[in-house]
Amino acid sequence: MSSLQITNLVHHFSANDMVLDNINLEVPEGSIYGFLGPNGAGKTTTLKLILGLLKKQQGTITLFGKPLEKNHIDILKRVGSLIESPSLYGHLTAHENLNLLQKVYQCPKTNIQEVLDLVGLAHTGKKKAGQFSLGMKQRLSIAIALLHDPSLLILDEPTNGLDPNGMIEIRELLLKLNKEKGITIIISSHLLAEIERLVTHIGIINKGKLMFEGTLGELREKQQQLLSVILETDDNEKATRIIADNDLTPCMEEGRIVLPAISKDTVAKINRQLVANGLEVYEIKAVRNDLEAIFMDFIKN
Amino acid sequence: MNISFIHSFQSEWLKTKRSLALWIVIIGGFFTPAIVTVARIIQYRTLPSIYAADDFWKLLWQNSWESMALFLLPLGAILTTSLITQIEYRNNTWKQLHTLPLNLTTIFFSKLFLVLVIMLGFFVLFNIGIYLSALIPYWVIGGVPYPKAPIPFQYFLEQDLKYFVDCLPIVAFQYLLSLKYRHFLVPVGTGFILWVGALASLSWKYGYIIPYTYCMFTYLQGGVVNKAVMPTINIHLLACVYFVGITLVSYLLYMTKKERF
Incomplete structure (x- = not known):
């Protein structure tokens, strides 16, 4: 009730x-x-x-x-x-x-x-x-x-x-x-x-x-959905093209590549492809948006 | 009168504790009798003859009401009504009052009733003060007899009732202003201007139109030499009409307010 x-x-x-x-x-x-x-x-x-x-x-x-x-x-x-x-x-x-x-x-x-x-x-x-x-x-x-x-x-x-x-x-x-x-x-x-x-x-x-x-649980689910991956290589433009070939939509933010939520397997696959193409991968990390970021996202949109 | 009105009135009464309005009533009620007492003690030689006079009480009454009717009662009504009503604005408590399980009519009339009760208290204290101003010189100065003349209770009561009715339009108008305007200076300033206007219009043949004149006219009708033009109509009845009319307007304005905080 x-x-x-x-x-x-x-x-x-x-x-x-x-x-x-x-x-x-x-x-x-x-x-x-x-x-x-x-x-x-x-x-x-x-x-x-x-x-x-x-x-x-x-x-x-x-x-x-x-x-x-x-x-x-x-x-x-x-x-x-x-x-x-x-x-x-x-x-x-x-x-x-x-x-x-x-x-x-x-x-x-x-x-x-x-x-x-x-x-x-x-x-x-x-x-x-x-x-x-x-x-x-x-x-x-x-x-x-x-x-x-x-x-x-x-x-x-x-x-x-x-x-x-x-x-x-x-x-x-x-x-x-x-x-x-x-x-x-x-x-x-x-x-x-x-x-x-x-x-x-x-x-x-x-x-x-x-x-x-x-x-609050439903809001936390949104938080999980909004998990993203950040990548940094020695040639981000080339890396972006390779990633896009995997039907993903990478974007550039502050000199780094930002990817939407992807599985661990996909992260490993992309890493292999980048290395195989002669790129130096400096950083791969998953970023979890906190609730405050989600709240700000609601407000901004 | 329903039970929530009584509870609301009790609550309103508690708000006046230590308030300036209550002090004004206490000080205002005893101010003139205190002056009369002091004046009589200073002029103690004349007291035996004054106290022996047949019209002792009526003269004392007339002396006491002079400053009361012209100044203290209208100003007391202006300040008391404004201060009591403005308690909510001053403390930012209108929003709390309006989230209590009380209907708006109960809130409106319990507050107005409180002002009237306090004004009644003003009269009671003033009457006690008059009586004490007669007794104190008799107690403290040797050779002053207790007044021979009996106390004209009925005359006093009639006069009290007339003055009380006369100040009702002032209460109603100050109540309207104090409910409507957040700033304390608006009701007090307007009341003061109307009081000065009332004093100035006593010699105008239509002076009775201004509802702040009635206490003054009632005093002046008591045979005091003056330049005022006495109204030929019943000012007490007119005071009642003004009171009911202004209260109704005030009630309508209060009930139709869009925001209650």
Whole structure:
């Protein structure tokens, strides 16, 4: 079952400014869904539409099997969110910030202490949220999002501005929440490396279009497909002609020959042919494109 | 009134803790009575005759309301409404508020209700302040009798009600501006200009058109010598009409907002 399903979502800020172009995405229940894309790709707009912060123009948004418009209040009772920068009352303490939201959610008061412990802010006492560091503010925002035991957590770039240690802390916290409480998490980011070790599913958006959607495994399959071979000889032009005779399409990059993915046998065969034709083979190596390269490839294309 | 409105109101109330708006209400409510008290203690020789007068309470009331009706109440309403409403813009919390399981009508009216409750608190503190300004000189200065005249509770209540109704259009208009504009200076600046405009238009025969004049007119109608042209229509009723009309416009603007952050 899906926690979130989006069909044919289109959004314009003005007649000539299409921000989302027919977005379709599906977030399976219990998954950690990485929503990736460069700045300005449409990630935040999509998340704002899911939360009702923007008026939907075209398409359907279904959460927990129910359409968003008709079940707005019921759905928001089951969703926790952090959109862009932290949303905190700076003149109140962490406990007071949570207390005023507890009044609305009517969840048990004990949840306040639980989430403060969970994000490591139980010691902040009378310190006002406005005096917190950015990392503490982000953690308090996550505590707010978790206060009412949501089934779905929507986090828009939650590690923005955090140091590497803070990023690791947030990542571990999210993994723990997903594993122990079964919370479905949608996390947006513009860096694949940042969420690669966290997510089970990935959606890649660029210029308002969804370029890829699938599991991390499916993305890794693409990575395997994109394995390439690099060759360097004393006469690359002659080598290119010999290789082309084998029905392959070599290309030149930075003075080296780049071949698409080929089997080990073919590599050995080409090597034999090059040597037999009197060429000196300096280097043959297989290059595995990392996920970041694939992500960049999606963005560039 | 449904249960989510009560929960939303409780949540809104908690946001005012340590806020500037609350301090304005507390200081504003006691400011004039404190000045009256100090003035009376300085002029302590005249107090025995003042305290013995039959119209002691009405005179004290009139003295206290002078600065309140002309300055502190309109400015207090402008600042309190703007500060409370702007809490969300200042803290970047509109987006959080709008992702809570509350419908927009509940959010709109619980915030407005909070402003009205705080304004009511302003009146309560001011009334307590007036009473204390009568008692303190009696306590601290020997020979000053307790006022002979009975406290005219009904008169005070009627006057309070009139002034409260008179400040409602100010609350409604400031609420509209504060919801609409992100920058704090827009509602406060506009409110200040309208207050100055109201002061200047008291002597204009159509001055009652400006909804910020009603507190001033109510005070001046109390027989104070002045150059104001008193409106012949019921300004309290007009204040109610303005309040309902502006609140409706404000509600429509809020409900039809395309972006909620």
